[in-house]
Amino acid sequence: MxxxxxxxxxxxxxxxxxxxxxxxxxxxxxxxxxxxxxxxxxxxxxxxxxxxxxxxxxxxxxxxxxxxxxxxxxxxxxxxxxxxxxxxxxxxxxxxxxxxxxxxxxxxxxxxxxxxxxxxxxxxxxxxGSIAGEVIYKNPHRVTNKHAIENLILNPVEIRQVTITKYLSGSEKIDICRGKQRAIAINTESDISAAGAIERLINRGQTIPLLLRGDDGWVASRTAIHAFKLGDNQYVVSIT
Known part of the structure; x- marks a missing residue:
């Protein structure tokens, strides 16, 4: 040692x-x-x-x-x-x-x-600090300093936008409409796409469109701007 x-x-x-x-x-x-x-x-x-x-x-x-x-x-x-x-x-x-x-x-x-x-x-x-795509050479036939950072470029991977739908209770709907509630709990156990979208929000800051639904056909749109992982498939998401 x-x-x-x-x-x-x-x-x-x-x-x-x-x-x-x-x-x-x-x-x-x-x-x-x-x-x-x-x-x-x-x-x-x-x-x-x-x-x-x-x-x-x-x-x-x-x-x-x-x-x-x-x-x-x-x-x-x-x-x-x-x-x-x-x-x-x-x-x-x-x-x-x-x-x-x-x-x-x-x-x-x-x-x-x-x-x-x-x-x-x-x-x-x-x-x-991160790779969100495929790293390729600007000049793949370059001999000297082929791996110099100025000879590399990122070919980004197109990520399909995911919209998460959340059904709210009556009290949650009222609090969100009045601006009293700025975060919601989301369980992604049966939704791999939603889990991936929230992980990208946590790790890369990629916001997520939210569709909020409630009783009597109530619908509202919000954006998830921050998230915290509580445990397996359990998240708290801050919304606009």
Whole structure:
């Protein structure tokens, strides 16, 4: 162990510990990674990056936890002049030497915690914080500094707009009409599209059109501008 590293141990509720482990569903991210992110959030007084990692940690499917990968890359590498250079860490070689690049299916990849990632994706992610589309080369035949950020561009993925319908009780309808209620609870257990839309609102700030319905054919339109995840499929959404 390096002199500037320390083993941290503390007691915790066993059931809560197991529930915390179950939330980390991605095979890429390990539970100690999340704990280190929590430690960093406390030290820097900024919980936003940690919250992003937690919000994405419970996702199902093949999507990469971009919040975790962004911080992991900055922990391992420094981007300079179109290259990824190693930071001094055990088992990674000397500080300042280029990261080891592997060729897979004709594309350059970087190995991070047992998984291969496209080098162009990692460069873009480190520079911009997220990837919402396909990273492509402006000049794919460029030889010198092919992976310089100025030679990369994002081909955005078109996201189908999702409108969420929410049925309100009589009292909720009255409070919303009078402006007394500015948030609603939404359960997405049977609506994958709604869950995805709310997660994009949380992680990327993409607002959502809402269609509110009530008794006697009452209908109103609002926009979801902020959301907080309470638990699995349970959200509180702030509305206009």
């Amino acid at each position: 390096k002199k500037n590293q320390k083993v941290i141990q503390f007691r915790g509720d066993e059931d809560m510990y197991h529930r915390a482990q179950e939330r980390i569903t991605s095979q890429e991210i390990l539970f100690p990674d999340v704990m280190r992110a929590a430690l960093r959030a406390i030290a820097e007084g900024d919980v936003a990056p940690f919250a992003d990692i937690i919000n994405e940690a419970g996702h199902t499917g093949d999507e990469t936890n971009q919040a975790w990968l962004y911080h992991k890359c900055h922990e391992l590498f420094e981007y300079r002049d179109g290259q990824l250079l190693r930071k001094s860490r055990k088992g990674m070689g000397e500080k300042g030497t280029p990261a080891y690049i592997r060729i897979r299916e004709g594309e350059e990849h970087v190995l991070i915690q047992g998984n291969h990632y496209l080098l162009k994706d990692i460069v873009w992610l480190m520079a911009n």
